[in-house]
Amino acid sequence: MLDIKWIRDNPGLMDQALKKRGAEPIAERLIALDEARRAEIGRLQDMQSRRNAASKEIGTAMAAGDKERAEALKAEVAGLRQAMQDSEEAARRNDEDLSAALSVLPNIPADDVPEGADxxxxxxxxxxxxxxxxxxxxxxxxxxxxxxxxxxxxxxxxxxxxxxxxxxxxxxxxxxxxxxxxxxxxxxxxxxxxxxxxxxxxxxxxxxxxxxxxxxxxxxxxxxxxxxxxxxxxxxxxxxxxxxxxxxxxxxxxxxxxxxxxxxxxxxxxxxxxxxxxxxxxxxxxxxxxxxxxxxxxxxxxxxxxxxxxxxxxxxxxxxxxxxxxxxxxxxxxxxxxxxxxxxxxxxxxxxxxxxxxxxxxxxxxxxxxxxxxxxxxxxxxxxxxxxxxxxxxxxxxxxxxxxxxxxxxxxxxxxxxxxxxxxxxx
Missing domain, CATH: 3.30.930.10 (Bira Bifunctional Protein; Domain 2)
Incomplete structure (x- = not known):
């Protein structure tokens, strides 16, 4: 399987190599799939950070006797929990889509391989x-x-x-x-x-x-x-x-x-x-x-x-x-x-x-x-x-x-x- 990091860094070389093997250009699509996957992972990480912070804030609010604030934070954590589940599922689908696209791509030919059709x-x-x-x-x-x-x-x-x-x-x-x-x-x-x-x-x-x-x-x-x-x-x-x-x-x-x-x-x-x-x-x-x-x-x-x-x-x-x-x-x-x-x-x-x-x-x-x-x-x-x-x-x-x-x-x-x-x- 090809390295998506290399493809991100070398989209032109990727498509040029595929052309030599008689395949259609695909670097742009792969990079888009990877960006969607990474963006979803980033959202998930942000939500995880906010959930952790809100959980600590609940304890602080309870200790201060601010029940209204504590209940609002609990509701926020519950909402984040559901949003995170949705985000995890989306990230999983994005990862599967990228893996499926990469899995059918042939290897990149070495530089000294002669170019030809058959x-x-x-x-x-x-x-x-x-x-x-x-x-x-x-x-x-x-x-x-x-x-x-x-x-x-x-x-x-x-x-x-x-x-x-x-x-x-x-x-x-x-x-x-x-x-x-x-x-x-x-x-x-x-x-x-x-x-x-x-x-x-x-x-x-x-x-x-x-x-x-x-x-x-x-x-x-x-x-x-x-x-x-x-x-x-x-x-x-x-x-x-x-x-x-x-x-x-x-x-x-x-x-x-x-x-x-x-x-x-x-x-x-x-x-x-x-x-x-x-x-x-x-x-x-x-x-x-x-x-x-x-x-x-x-x-x-x-x-x-x-x-x-x-x-x-x-x-x-x-x-x-x-x-x-x-x-x-x-x-x-x-x-x-x-x-x-x-x-x-x-x-x-x-x-x-x-x-x-x-x-x-x-x-x-x-x-x-x-x-x-x-x-x-x-x-x-x-x-x-x-x-x-x-x-x-x-x-x-x-x-x-x-x-x-x-x-x-x-x-x-x-x-x-x-x-x-x-x-x-x-x-």
């Missing part, structure tokens, strides 16, 4: 490795997986409907191997603490990370009011909700391998074949909690950790900076890592690493204490895919396809595959 305006900043050069034709992952006998879309549809996949045999093991490899890498080499979080969360957790209230249609909601997590970012980031962290303990770095659940609202007709866009998928998530001065450097570090997964898998990829029109709601700046898929002859996103500043922390009331300072500061939060397991499986299938239809197991995964070096069709 993914066509994203900026490539580096590449790693080379595209596959084969003499045999490239194939898409679903062609490869079905030919191997380990990818069943029809069976999944029969059980759960569209946008689900059943993996069997070596492909199921490959998915498990990828997830375990990622967890081991991030915990043993990159300093992240493994967490096994709940997959069901309540409204405040999703509000904290920015999915609610604006993006409820993207979520799966249970009958008892909980939600299936759209990403482990939600429970991992909320570990510090309503907490005060000692700065000496920062940064906190968490990782989790979990299923993620998304309704894919608004994606009709996009990636309808295969595993690219699913309602349920495995993802290894990275979350960092830092102090304000360290978050930019932590963003570069987190992105490098995600890149290392692809380097060890021997996959060609590029890193792009998302433009203002393509960034997520809570992000100040985002790097997307896009892996090369020869079957599609295209780069596709496999990881997204974002720095959110104190945007999520304000929504969660997550703060840290600096030694020697009385005032608390809001932590900075970061999140990234480290990486999406299903899309990594797609990339391995398409980039390690052999001419005979078998798939070579990347060297880094061989220990996780029981020393198997090749996946062949089920006979």
């Amino acid at each position: 993914e066509g305006d994203n900026v490539e900043i580096r590449t790693h490795g080379n595209k596959s050069t084969w003499t045999h034709p490239a194939k898409e992952h679903f062609e490869i997986g079905e030919a191997l006998g380990g990818m069943d879309f029809e069976g999944a549809s029969k059980i759960s409907g569209a946008r689900f996949t059943v993996l069997k045999g070596d492909l199921a093991r490959l998915e498990r191997a990828l997830g375990q490899f990622m967890l081991d890498l991030h915990t043993t080499k990159h300093g992240y603490q493994e967490v096994s979080p709940p997959l069901l969360v309540r409204d405040p957790a999703l509000f904290g990370t920015g999915q609610l209230p604006k993006f409820e249609e993207d979520l799966f909601k249970t009958g008892d009011g909980r939600y299936l997590i759209p990403t482990a970012e939600v429970p991992l980031t909320n570990l510090v909700r309503d907490e005060i962290v000692d700065m000496a303990n920062l940064p906190l770095r968490f990782t989790a391998l979990t299923p993620s659940f998304r309704s894919e609202a608004g994606s009709a007709g996009r990636d309808t074949r295969g595993m690219l866009r699913q309602h349920q998928f495995m993802k290894c998530e990275l979350v960092s909690i830092t102090d304000a001065e360290s978050s930019v450097a932590e963003h570069e570090r987190m992105t490098a950790c995600a890149e290392e997964v692809l380097k060890r898998l021997g996959l060609h990829y590029r890193v792009v900076t998302l433009c203002t029109g393509d960034m997520g709601f809570s992000a100040r700046k985002t790097y997307d890592i896009e892996v090369w898929l020869p079957g599609q002859n295209a780069y596709r996103e496999i990881s997204s690493c974002s720095v959110c500043g104190d945007f999520q922390a304000r929504r969660m009331n997550a703060r840290y204490r600096v030694a020697g300072e009385k005032t608390m500061r809001f932590v900075h939060t970061l999140n990234g895919s480290g990486i999406a397991v299903g899309r990594a499986l797609i990339a391995v299938l398409e980039n390690y396809l052999n001419a005979d239809g078998s798939v070579t197991v990347p060297e880094a995964l061989v220990p996780y595959m029981g020393s198997k070096t090749r996946i062949e069709a089920v006979r």
Whole structure:
């Protein structure tokens, strides 16, 4: 959530930032809401002061035997009591109106984020490795997986409907191997603490990370009011909700391998074949909690950790900076890592690493204490895919396809595959 004090001091910058993100100017309305709220609070404080003073005056009048004066003061106190109740209710409504207006506003982009309307305006900043050069034709992952006998879309549809996949045999093991490899890498080499979080969360957790209230249609909601997590970012980031962290303990770095659940609202007709866009998928998530001065450097570090997964898998990829029109709601700046898929002859996103500043922390009331300072500061939060397991499986299938239809197991995964070096069709 944005800081209303900053908006009061910088209304022009606020509207300029929203314009970059394709949103309408709103600073004037927010300031008016805030002024109404503050004015009501001021009236309430004045009435409280007068009530306290009148109460003391009642005692003085009684002691002086001035009953008429005492009764008049009592009537005044009674009237103030009712007026204060009305004022408290008005202040509460004003506060709710301001909070509701702020809660649907996206984060302010960092100064170095390229301005643009959509993914066509994203900026490539580096590449790693080379595209596959084969003499045999490239194939898409679903062609490869079905030919191997380990990818069943029809069976999944029969059980759960569209946008689900059943993996069997070596492909199921490959998915498990990828997830375990990622967890081991991030915990043993990159300093992240493994967490096994709940997959069901309540409204405040999703509000904290920015999915609610604006993006409820993207979520799966249970009958008892909980939600299936759209990403482990939600429970991992909320570990510090309503907490005060000692700065000496920062940064906190968490990782989790979990299923993620998304309704894919608004994606009709996009990636309808295969595993690219699913309602349920495995993802290894990275979350960092830092102090304000360290978050930019932590963003570069987190992105490098995600890149290392692809380097060890021997996959060609590029890193792009998302433009203002393509960034997520809570992000100040985002790097997307896009892996090369020869079957599609295209780069596709496999990881997204974002720095959110104190945007999520304000929504969660997550703060840290600096030694020697009385005032608390809001932590900075970061999140990234480290990486999406299903899309990594797609990339391995398409980039390690052999001419005979078998798939070579990347060297880094061989220990996780029981020393198997090749996946062949089920006979």
